[in-house]
Amino acid sequence: MSLTKNLLLDISKIDMVFPTPKGDFTALKEVDLKINKGEFISLIGHSGCGKSTVLNVVAGLYQATSGGVILNGKEVNQPGPERAVVFQNHSLLPWLTAYQNVELAVKQVFAKTKSPKEMQEWIEYNLKLVHMDHAMHKRPDEISGGMKQRVGIARALAMQPEVLLMDEPFGALDALTRAHMQDSLMEIQDELNNTVIMITHDVDEAVLLSDRIVMMTNGPAATIGEILDINLERPRSRLELAKDPIYNQYRSEVLTFLYEKQRKVESISKTKTETSSSATNVA
Numbered sequence: 001m002s003l004t005k006n007l008l009l010d011i012s013k014i015d016m017v018f019p020t021p022k023g024d025f026t027a028l029k030e031v032d033l034k035i036n037k038g039e040f041i042s043l044i045g046h047s048g049c050g051k052s053t054v055l056n057v058v059a060g061l062y063q064a065t066s067g068g069v070i071l072n073g074k075e076v077n078q079p080g081p082e083r084a085v086v087f088q089n090h091s092l093l094p095w096l097t098a099y100q101n102v103e104l105a106v107k108q109v110f111a112k113t114k115s116p117k118e119m120q121e122w123i124e125y126n127l128k129l130v131h132m133d134h135a136m137h138k139r140p141d142e143i144s145g146g147m148k149q150r151v152g153i154a155r156a157l158a159m160q161p162e163v164l165l166m167d168e169p170f171g172a173l174d175a176l177t178r179a180h181m182q183d184s185l186m187e188i189q190d191e192l193n194n195t196v197i198m199i200t201h202d203v204d205e206a207v208l209l210s211d212r213i214v215m216m217t218n219g220p221a222a223t224i225g226e227i228l229d230i231n232l233e234r235p236r237s238r239l240e241l242a243k244d245p246i247y248n249q250y251r252s253e254v255l256t257f258l259y260e261k262q263r264k265v266e267s268i269s270k271t272k273t274e275t276s277s278s279a280t281n282v283a
């Protein structure tokens with residue numbers, strides 16, 4: 001992979017120190033990552049290692065103690081619509097319909113450049129992309145958890161961000177809904193080729209969706225331990241990949257990193273009690 005040709009996001013030697021009542025806590029140490037336009041990156045690591053902190057620095061919600069983030073040649077120091085965030089819990093406004101939730105974001109970005117008619121078409125296009133056009137006039141309390149996440153993704157996509165930041169976007173969903181959402185996200189990626197950073201605890205999800213998996217060491221002073229390139233052809237099918245030895249090799253490399261190289265006492269005792277499929281979720 002060329003690191004300079006299509007470089008979009010340069011996360012450069014980030015340290016993050018949080019002041020706490022017990023003294024300074026170094027969460028991140030020298031996190032360094034370059035991301036090309038159109039890449040899908042997963043961040044994986046044990047709970048509390050610092051994944052959300054990395055994402056929050058890129059989102060501009062946290063200012064790194066040292067180092068910094070450059071997006072398209074400009075330093076990031078506050079939140080902005082060119083970095084849309086999708087959280088685990090949908091964060092939709094409950095009194096607005098799906099359409100109106102997306103509209104709010106669209107008006108924020110396009111009020112000066114799109115006519116009302118163009119904005120309407122754009123909102124509908126994005127809701128259609130996530131298969132929510134049939135329920136666009138429903139409020140969050142009238143739709144399921146998976147549907148709410150779809151609206152959250154539509155809202156983020158509709159802002160046409162330069163980078164889409166997703167913090168465990170499917171973490172609260174049941175396994176089947178989650179699989180549907182992953183398939184939808186792959187379809188959307190095929191169409192839009194967004195640049196995405198997604199935090200996940202799910203090894204299969206990371207391998208299925210990513211171009212690269214960034215594996216973080218345990219904190220304190222967490223950093224990037226290894227980066228795995230996923231050279232699987234797209235479009236990807238979960239059923240075919242399940243039998244693919246290369247897919248299984250990638251999967252086993254991530255599991256080895258997490259459970260041998262970055263072994264955690266709590267996670268070992270936890271996975272012993274879990275079923276084999278859920279044991280691929282990192283604790």
Ligand SMILES: Nc1ncnc2c1ncn2[C@@H]1O[C@H](COP(=O)(O)OP(=O)(O)OP(=O)(O)O)[C@@H](O)[C@H]1O
Nearest residue numbers: 018020025027046047048049050051052053054219
């Ligand atoms: N505002 C803060 N003040 C003090 N410590 C913090 C703050 N935010 C995060 N931390 C600490 O920094 C470390 C990394 O937290 P972070 O939430 O980034 O981890 P994570 O990998 O996203 O965890 P999880 O997978 O459980 O969501 C943790 O030890 C956490 O307690």
